[in-house]
Amino acid sequence: MPVASPIPLAPVPPMIGGGEMGDLVRDTDWSSTALGDYSSWPASLRTALSLVLNTKGIAALYWGPQQWLLYNDAYGLALGDRHPAAFGRPMPEVLTDIAPVLSPQVAQVLATGDGFSIENLSMMMRRHGKEEETVWTYSFSPVQGESGGYEGVLLLASEMTQQVLADRKRDRAEHERAQALLRLSELNAGLEEEISRRTADRNRLWLLSADIMLRCTFDGVITAVNPAWTDLLGWQESELIGLSLFELIHPDDLAHTQQGASLSADGHAYARFDNRYRHKDGSYRWISWSTQPDEQQINAVGRDFTAERESASALAAAEEALRQSQKLEAIGQLTGGVAHDFNNLLTVIKSSTDLLKRPDLSSERRARYVSAIADTVERAAKVTSQLLAFARRQTLQPTVFAPAENLRALASMIKTLVGAEVELAMDIPEHSHFVIADPSQFDMAIVNMAVNARDAMVGQGRLIIRVGPARRGSEANEQPMMPGDQVVISMTDTGSGIAPLHLGKIFEPFFTTKGVGQGTGLGLSQVFGFAKQSGGEITVDSEVDQGTTFTLYLPQASEPREPRSVEAPHELVHGHGTGVLIVEDNPQVGAFAMHSLTDLGYRPVLAINGQEALAELARDASRFKVVFSDVVLPGMTGIELAHEIRRRYAGLPVVLTSGYSHVLAEKGTDGFELLHKPYSVEQLSRLLCGAMCTHFSRVT
Template sequence: MLPFPLPVTSPAQLAYQLLQDSDWAHAHRDLDLPVELRTVLSMIMDSPEPLWIAWGAEEKAFFFNDAYLPFLGGKLHGAMGNRLDVVWADVWADVAEAIDDAFAGRHRSFKNLRLMMDRDGTPRETFWTFSYSPLRMAHGGVAGIICAVTEQTEQVAERDLHVRQVAAITQEAREAHLELVRAREQLRQSQKLEAMGQLTGGVAHDFNNLLQVITGSVDMLLPAWPAGDPKVKFLHAISGASERAARLTAQLLAFSRRQSLSPEVFDAGDGVRALTTILATVLGERVALRMALPERRLPVLLDRSQFDTALINIAANARDATNGTGEVTITLEPVAGVPAVRMAGPLKGPFLAIHIRDSGAGIEADVLGRIFEPFFTTKAVGAGTGLGLSQVFGFVKQSEGEVDVTSVPGYGTTFTLYLPLTDQPTEHSVDMTGHPPTDGAGRTILVVEDNADVADFAVGAVASLGYGVVLARNAESALDELRKDAARFHAVFSDVVMPGVSGLDLGLAIRVNYPRLPVILTSGYSELLSKNPGHGFRLLKKPYSLKQLADALASVETSTGV
């Protein structure tokens, strides 16, 4: 005889057998229990859905059906008829309030409720969807509660996995979008630079040819002019204005990355040390200059003149930012790569990082994005050209590096130049100390220049140094002169931009056919040279002075042993 028989469809089900074997059933076999309890127990035993009930507001006896068995795990033993708060002691604090509400006659439900549940000796994160409903007696009082329940742990895990996958895809899409935006910005900037480069390049070539005639003529007139003549000041004014015009042209070419670079290998630390006096002068006495330079050598392959100019331009900017009083610190360090800067992606490889930090007023955010634009300046009219930082930008980019700037208004600004390191050995320039420009007597120079005015000046300038001169109007004529008798020439001095064969191609042909004949190239601007900085020829940039021409001719004679 079963201690607590019920009318159920399948008496063989495990939950029904557990009920009959429970301590609760044996303890209540002779008691007159409410018909409502038997009715609800029969109902849940026959239900295919996971259900359980708790009977008695104080006792809270726990009963469940076969569909609920898998949720119990190791709690199954002794659970049937036991106190609900005993069986679910590990989660009782999370559900007790809701159960009390249900016993008070109020319905409660949860969706994906997180419970740390111990069903096998280890607390694990689980998720549940269930609802509590009160069970009322015929007189209306609440005698128990019934719970419809489903475990959502696997579904939540799958959902979270899906969310993570969607998030990952979204992140990839976001990164792809940012990359597209970056590429568009790079293209826009590239097109902007290309347009400016074409404009400045064309203007620079013709403009520097004009400046060459002006500055060269003044250079040749000054030594012969009477020192006491008051008109000398006008020659000096012409010379000074021409030099300023040449610098403006050079800065425009620098920004558009079309300047003709003359790269050489040198130690960056030595380069910065050599500038100490100049930088201190630029900053002024009330701005302290501090340096943190490593002992190890940091070889770079750069145009040293442009390197110096970039540091001087940043120092001048720092001087103005500090209003003449403050501190500037220059730090050098090797780095393994360059982070993403503005819209440009990161760069890999050994780089030199030059940090120039000032204690000035800082730069406002709306200004920071424009500081490298040519002619942009926050200074008063006439106080600056707006081309200093443009030169820095163009030089660094043309040198395959990057420039970054961070600033906090009121606390100062830090410029960081990233320049590629090289493993090439440091070059040692020819020591001209004690070797004045060689007297050109007995030596002949082949001058190649297509511009009539510049050719007249070049021929006159070379002749004034004592050299014999043969003029060729183009590369073809120059090659004809060499084929006649190349041995009579001690050097070739050629313009780069000429109709037909360029001066660079002429130099390469001479290097192959007349390898012992030195070649000096000159140009106010050449896209060929800006794209091929490693051509290896001595370059004299227009407009050049008479002394620079003399030094160039002397240097090739000294280096070749002529």
């Protein structure tokens, strides 16, 4: 490639001229090229180059067998982005796209000395960064050297691309206009026949259709009906033309139909519009319409679906009856299971109380029977807690905690539960992920799942517990669709797995594959209820003889602030005449609370509902230092009563109690203290004291 030099070794005569390319010739150090120093060039080359440079049109010189390319400004413009790198180099090397056409022609002229010309030759040429079609008219003329032979070829060319492409476009517009005229002529020739055929087809459809067809104005006046009206609704065409269709509409569907007609006037079409039309005999038929308005009227086709609607209604009624039957069966199973478990518990209590009545009972045996009663009450409370968890009616006390910390604390208990021959692996990250849920119910759910895994492994195997954030879209564990972020707690065992037949029933209450007396079937239902009531989910993935993975999803929460340390209230040994208003509608529970608090030195007063309690306070509220109210009351609930007391008597604390309440399950305690039933006298006394002490500290 030529190398530019500000001071040529052999000056080129200025008379060479040639615009920018002439300057390029003068500024190039030709001595470093295969052509040699300019002063050594033969006169024939200099003369031919001067002719090329000073030609106004596109001109080039291909010199020697290597076809060295020298050209003028116009040729450089035609080359596009390959100029000026192509100047002074062999043409076959730099014009690789058109060289297969031009190079043989140049070689032929050099060999024979016969020039020639070509018109409108199309060639694909790379320029301006892309391949494009170009069209050229050009001539080749031989240049004779000093030895008498032919040393070069002179190219004179005109680019015809724009003209030829324009001619082609014009010609195509004319292959196309003629074809369009031909097609139009053919269409016009068959248009009348097509119109006649379609009109006949439409008329046949209008006459033979089993669906009713209608044309009416936008204000509902019928202008045309097909014969199907007579078969379906009993009306003759003469009775319908000019009649307002609104006179045939069922009164309950009239406003709906009038609104539809009004929207149709604005151009709205209906794929389905249902209403009832009056038969001539006075009955009604359900019609499903498809409508399409034009500028003047509504065109509609209607299908009678009265029978389908009646069948669907009958099917829905049958399905509802089946659901009710299934509900009754489930309730029967549930109550039967509860009765079975509680009969066992009551047997222990009844036997213990009978033995306690014996006069010759030793103090050691008396303590044993009392302990048996207390333990049985605890087991009964656990059964009711599991039932409430499944029914999502337990009173949860959600707080923000880290499941990983709870699992670490439970690790030793779980290891004891599963046994020494079960390997326990805990995959728990160092960084804690927080959830909002009831931590005690969470612990119970984990224990229930661990016991279930232990039984599935028959005391031998491996149990893996993992904690981490939910990984959305994970192939290994597709999480359920739930709003917000979740934390995942999974438990995988190597046990016997769950058969597909049983997989859909494992969370049902009292469902168990264990033998009689080996389980209540409430463990997994408690986990299910806890997950649902906490705003989470529980899923199971199992394969027979390969093991099972239970995955618990709980709503993720931000890290809690450090809680303030609160000094626990001292247990109240004696009430010292403190006034307590008890609100309880159950006579036995109310009497027990009255006697218990009286024995502890309180002065209790009993009210059986909210209105009676407010009346007692209205007489003299200063008698009472605390109100102890059940949540489930006739009329006003305990929470509503507590709010009313807070509004009227801001200085009077309220403690609530409940064993079950859908209000508490759905809305919580609204910040009031809560004592769960069944409760002990010590628990009641401690909570009353704590409520009074806490309220007093806030006031002071």
